[in-house]
Amino acid sequence: xxxxxxxxxxxxxxxxxxxxxxxxxxxxxxxxxxRDLLTALPNRTLLLDRFSSAAAMATRHGTRLAMxxxxxxxxxxxxxxxxxxxxxxxxxxxxxxxxSSVRSADxxxxxxxxxxxxxxxxxxxxxxxxxxxxKVIATLGAPRRIAEHVIRLGCSIGIxxxxxxxxxxxxxxxxxxxxxxxxxxxxxxxxxxxxxxxxVEPSVSTETAARLQRLVTRTDQSVAEREFRETELRxxxxxxxxxxxxxxxxxxxxQEARKRQTEFMGQLAHELRNPLAPMMNVAxxxxxxxxxxxxxxxxxxxIERQVHYMSRLVDDLLDVSRATSGKLALHVNQIDIVxxxxxxxxxxxxxxxxxxxxxxxxxxxxxAFVDGDRDRLRQVMCNLIDNASKYTPNxxxxxxxxxxxxxxxxxxxxxxxxxxxxxxxxAIFELFVQDRHAVGFNGVGLGxxxxxxxxxxxxxxxxxxxxxxxxxxxxxxxxxxxxxxxVQAGDSAG
Numbered sequence: 441x442x443x444x445x446x447x448x449x450x451x452x453x454x455x456x457x458x459x460x461x462x463x464x465x466x467x468x469x470x471x472x473x474x475r476d477l478l479t480a481l482p483n484r485t486l487l488l489d490r491f492s493s494a495a496a497m498a499t500r501h502g503t504r505l506a507m508x509x510x511x512x513x514x515x516x517x518x519x520x521x522x523x524x525x526x527x528x529x530x531x532x533x534x535x536x537x538x539x540s541s542v543r544s545a546d547x548x549x550x551x552x553x554x555x556x557x558x559x560x561x562x563x564x565x566x567x568x569x570x571x572x573x574x575k576v577i578a579t580l581g582a583p584r585r586i587a588e589h590v591i592r593l594g595c596s597i598g599i600x601x602x603x604x605x606x607x608x609x610x611x612x613x614x615x616x617x618x619x620x621x622x623x624x625x626x627x628x629x630x631x632x633x634x635x636x637x638x639x640v641e642p643s644v645s646t647e648t649a650a651r652l653q654r655l656v657t658r659t660d661q662s663v664a665e666r667e668f669r670e671t672e673l674r675x676x677x678x679x680x681x682x683x684x685x686x687x688x689x690x691x692x693x694x695q696e697a698r699k700r701q702t703e704f705m706g707q708l709a710h711e712l713r714n715p716l717a718p719m720m721n722v723a724x725x726x727x728x729x730x731x732x733x734x735x736x737x738x739x740x741x742x743i744e745r746q747v748h749y750m751s752r753l754v755d756d757l758l759d760v761s762r763a764t765s766g767k768l769a770l771h772v773n774q775i776d777i778v779x780x781x782x783x784x785x786x787x788x789x790x791x792x793x794x795x796x797x798x799x800x801x802x803x804x805x806x807x808a809f810v811d812g813d814r815d816r817l818r819q820v821m822c823n824l825i826d827n828a829s830k831y832t833p834n835x836x837x838x839x840x841x842x843x844x845x846x847x848x849x850x851x852x853x854x855x856x857x858x859x860x861x862x863x864x865x866x867a868i869f870e871l872f873v874q875d876r877h878a879v880g881f882n883g884v885g886l887g888x889x890x891x892x893x894x895x896x897x898x899x900x901x902x903x904x905x906x907x908x909x910x911x912x913x914x915x916x917x918x919x920x921x922x923x924x925x926x927v928q929a930g931d932s933a934g
Contacts, residue, residue, distance in 0.1 A: 479535035509616035597631035784821035832857035
């Protein structure tokens with residue numbers, strides 16, 4: 441009897457163990473059926489289920505939901521150039537970053553490929569979704585390493601609101617998807633709400649105001665000249681003393697200018713000699729190699745990189761010469777400055793990625809048109825972004841914002857870099873001038889880049905100012921340009 445009881449107990453325990461195993465297996469299968477295999481995020485099935493529950497709760501409490509449709513910009517390039525293994529790692533990192541950007545009550549789902557959907561619950565108003573979208577763009581925009589590569593994942597986001605834009609998940613996702621494509625057309629990381637207008641109102645012309653300003657300036661100059669002549673007649677001896685002092689000051693300025701020019705020539709010779717050395721070494725190596733040698737592409741890349749650097753240096757020197765001699769020519773057209781900035785950022789991306797610097801942008805919803813030379817304005821922006829990157833330490837931050845007041849726009853490039861000393865700030869745009877503590881930081885500069893930038897901005901009837909709280913406090917460069925007087929219909933697409 442005792443043996444029978446023991447057997448019954450053992451049978452019961454085995455049966456319970458089998459039930460537990462089956463229950464765990466069923467739970468695992470159920471969990472796997474609702475999850476994306478690569479990222480472990482909820483898939484479409486689980487997203488739709490959670491939407492139904494969240495929508496019922498929102499209707500009961502009088503709140504809103506937001507559906508964010510996210511598409512990674514240029515993700516195909518990562519797969520094509522770095523391989524699918526790196527692409528998969530990038531998607532897994534993206535999933536982790538998206539989850540860290542939202543609340544625990546929200547749902548992040550992989551919708552397919554490089555597309556993700558975020559369901560935001562319990563929103564008091566539609567604009568609350570903007571904060572999450574901005575946070576996602578900033579988080580994905582920071583550079584990060586995957587294997588030996590530095591990758592920066594920009595994204596475009598479309599947003600639809602429940603119940604304003606639809607009362608079912610399929611409609612909201614479709615409208616958020618359409619809004620995402622409108623955001624992607626702008627050429628940089630951005631978000632757009634469903635139904636949000638992206639039209640551009642023609643800006644008020646500043647030509648008349650500029651002409652009046654020139655007249656007032658000439659009148660003021662005439663009055664000043666007459667007062668000066670009268671003063672000169674009354675106090676000739678005093679003016680003679682002032683002239684002597686002025687001549688002495690000019691002589692000192694001239695000596696300082698000659699000193700700066702001598703230093704510049706020494707730096708120029710150094711800068712030109714630096715790329716020549718590797719080019720000569722490569723040329724010597726190439727003499728003993730055949731055309732199909734595997735080392736040839738690397739050697740050719742070295743030459744191309746050094747030639748590009750020398751060409752840019754010579755171009756800057758030529759631009760200074762043209763500006764000072766009045767021969768700087770512009771090919772003026774009506775252009776969208778936001779698209780110019782987007783192109784400039786792309787050209788400068790590699791130097792910022794190399795230093796793992798976080799780069800953020802803030803653009804107006806509407807396109808901003810100016811009358812200008814596209815290549816020259818791109819040169820201005822590239823110089824300012826490169827300058828910010830060069831004088832910002834590794835893993836620092838750089839920010840670019842564009843603000844319009846209806847008649848002009850201000851482009852601000854800010855960084856968390858080494859800053860500018862107060863004594864150097866007034867002369868920072870002068871030719872061959874460099875802040876002393878900046879010399880040698882990330883390489884030796886020649887002090888011509890900002891001078892070229894100022895000349896090009898002035899040629900576009902704009903202004904540029906530099907700001908800094910001091911050494912180690914970062915810096916700001918603000919370019920102000922007049923908006924175009926007339927915007928052609930259809931140009932507002934960006």
